[in-house]
Amino acid sequence: MKKHFFWISALITLGLGSCKSLMEKGDNQFLSGQYQYAISTFSQILQEDSTNLKANQTVAESYRLSNRIEKSEPYYRQVVEQEPSFNSYFFLGQSLKAQQKNSEAKEAFEKAKGYTSDESLLARTQREIESIKLAEGIADYWPNHVLVNFKELNTTGPDFAPLVSENFFYFTSARQASGIYPATGTPYTKLFRTRAEGVRVDVGSVQALPEFRNEEGLNQAAIAISPDGNIIIYARGNSTSSKDLPDVALFASYFRGAGFTQPIWMPVNEDEFWWNSTPAFSPDGSELYFASNRPGGYGGIDIYKATKLANGDFGNAVNLGPTINTPGNELFPRPAPDGKFFFASDGHPGFGKLDLFVAEKDESGAQIIKNLGQNFNTKDDDFGIFFTEYPKAGFISSNREGGVGDDDIYFFEDKTPKPKIVNVLLNVFTKEEKADGSEAVLPQTRVVLYGADNKQQGGDFSNAQGRVRFTMAPDQDYTIIASKGGYFSKSIPYTTKGKTPDPATLVQDVTNVSLDTTIILDQLILEKAIVLDNIYYDLDKADIRPDAALELDKLVKILKDNPSIRIELSSHTDSRSSDAYNLSLSQRRAQSAVDYIVSQGIAAERLVAKGYGETQLIIKDAKTEEEHQVNRRTEFKVIEIKE
Incomplete structure (x- = not known):
């Protein structure tokens, strides 16, 4: 997610004078958050002198701060050769890790530990090393879910953060963009929508968000809509105007009778210099989850939860704590209706940069974190999950290799093969034994079927031919009880184990297996020995x-x-x-x-x-x-x- 929307918290400075040297020009661009421009400027210096320490440092940091740390490797290598430090080795390790060069990444992290005695930095470095080891054993959370690039929808620019509400598909895109975001050199993003039914989207009717007008010259992204459809919250920032807000903030628009209001800055932002983004509502709409870099967190960006107040605003934001949040970055929260909590993170053990994770409770009630696995995650950014049919279908965003453009939208569906159904059709025949030892049909006998749990699963009277039919499951134990006035009641065990074919060998979706058994009842005569x-x-x-x-x-x-x-x-x-x-x-x-x-x-x-x-x-x-x-x-x- 190159744009990330987002990592930037600096004002944009325009109109640098042509009289400044390339070094001064690049410094000003870097300090003002124009990272892509700074990369271009210092690259000119590196063409003349590839070992220039200042230029290599600035290009490496520009790539890192604009969420393209995988491109920073050659520049950090130059830095550690000339001026090794904890930061240069640590960020080199992160760059290598983002490219899945795991053995080299571990080596860089080990070297970083030699340049600090700070316990917190040592702990963070060791966490990075351990996460590489743990990533090697990650299993797919939903092994039969299949992701497909939504090529008909995606453009060569960024398309991400999908959401479906009231049969409309909302997303963020750089299509119809006006202006370039100086931090990444990519177009500014806007909010769009079109009609949808589940993961089936009408790509021919995409339009700019009609509820309110997209603004020009800034990023608008990561929309959230309340369950009742009356509140729209989204992230807005990175304006080119020095008179605008200094950082990304959450804005809200409310439905009032004839339409939605003009978006307003939300009090939950608390401080205009704090970065706040990627909002999501709880399933009942009473809570708002979002990501923020506000002070007091556990890392760069943490996930917070705010509660809906009596006046309709959201406030009293609390950090979700160290189980979910790490020294890295956590964002794009998605609470699920069954209590599970999905999010993106580059701090938990994963395959590269941002991966998708779920927080769920184990048997003891403790919260544990699981990576969704390699059918969802790659070495690149994977984020922004949304379910249209939980947990079987939905969307994610990713800038993985093989996409259409920058960030792309992918849809996923559960492709678990339908199990082959085997029905056991058991014919129970009721008979009596005559005095001469012969057997005769005994109609109108009550026959009841019980499962292994002793719960009744069927019952009927035998017909004129003395037959009752039951539908049973394969590989199960049962009890059959037959009774009739004037006869001893009789119970017999019956099992379908070993009496049906292996479903793996079947071709048809449904196979019926017919079996027979007979119950012979004896007459009940008083005083008969x-x-x-x-x-x-x-x-x-x-x-x-x-x-x-x-x-x-x-x-x-x-x-x-x-x-x-x-x-x-x-x-x-x-x-x-x-x-x-x-x-x-x-x-x-x-x-x-x-x-x-x-x-x-x-x-x-x-x-x-x-x-x-x-x-x-x-x-x-x-x-x-x-x-x-x-x-x-x-x-x-x-x-x-x-x-």
Whole structure:
């Protein structure tokens, strides 16, 4: 951002006499802020004597003070050879850093430390060295955001600081300029607007700002418009007139009935010799953010916040503090609706000159600063972010290589690839098992789907074909519960993990995967005994073995799925011991089974333990071990259904 609008705080002196020497002429131009003119004048001296210390010093400083420090390198090199000092090595390091000559920059900063014992200067130099190291690990904040030069809008001169308000696109440009800004040798800037819808701008209808007239012979730039559209604030300064204000200041225009008022100097400037620029409103319009070089800051230019007062003015400006502000320069603030704060800085670790940053809170609530990364930032100036659709689309300004002219406007959009959608269509079939072991359709069964968070995600009655369909997500766990009057309710786990294709392999945007599962319900009949398979006990013992526990867990699940039933759990023996012994053993075994079920979370009052010994043999004259095993069984039956 060559113009920067901005770094200048000196009056313009005109009409230097032709009788003065080139050295005197160049000195006067430099001291009056006409840096580009001073560069031209001292360049004539350097053509005759390339080692002239005064000329090299002045050209180097002129480039630095007009925000073109990357061009100052050869001149600072001449200075450090002849008259090394902290400043000459420090600014040489900054020039090299701006060109991303990082190893040479670190060397220059290290040498600068040898020419001072001032703790603050040493700390600032070390910060520069550390920032170069930190910049090497910067990741893209929005890796899929893509920037495009708005070539149809940009000119060969500066175009920057875009803003959209009420379907109008406002920006700063040197088109239609009258006069040259002596500090940079570029045309003065004015404010313009055209119609827009998001990042789509009508470049054929650009006009000078119609709300009020642009002034001639000075810079007008960096417009801000209140959320209600009733206040326009912008930066104005660098006038050629010695009767004008000595520095850049914020001016405001207010909508009053038929139109906007003539802009007036804002009290928040506080002092006419302070530089104030790059304003932005908070999302609700109650605060004004801006950049200023007023005393008491942390560096060259800091960002401040002023609050809207009862009379409508903004005042009580406060510095945003050392987390955001650095010994360098921070400007172009942009508060976002989610509390994040965007800004431009050359003091935080970055890729060169001004970079775009965001301040956000970490998990502990502390504010941290992040560089937006290389898809937004370059070694040149990148600044002035504005969102048309936060955070997916908007504009920035940059004077990066490959642009149309000086500062250019770029638009950006989130180009994150749309994820391939996979829908799992699960057909749940409800059936019952008949007495002969065959299966039959069980219509009008209530089937409910629950997610892994136990929240219901769907539910319906099965149709005449016993089918219910659910739409599910890939790689998720679910529970399906089926229930019908006169039947045991049943819950089954179901997962879609491993049952769908990898989205990366898909071509279509949407892919449907059909899956089937069946739930078989058993009739719930009072006093009907149901045999529990594989419930074995060690000889003459009643302890629950691990293999028996697995089978009892199935009964636990039935009880949990059917909380309204009360059961009798019975144990039966074979006939190979006395009646009394078998009766006692079966009672102890039944009680052990009940105790185990209670230990799994089932209320004791829902269970009755009953030992029948050998009184209910299935095979009365059992001879073989297999026949005895049929008689040694554990059963349960529903004895009560609570409403």
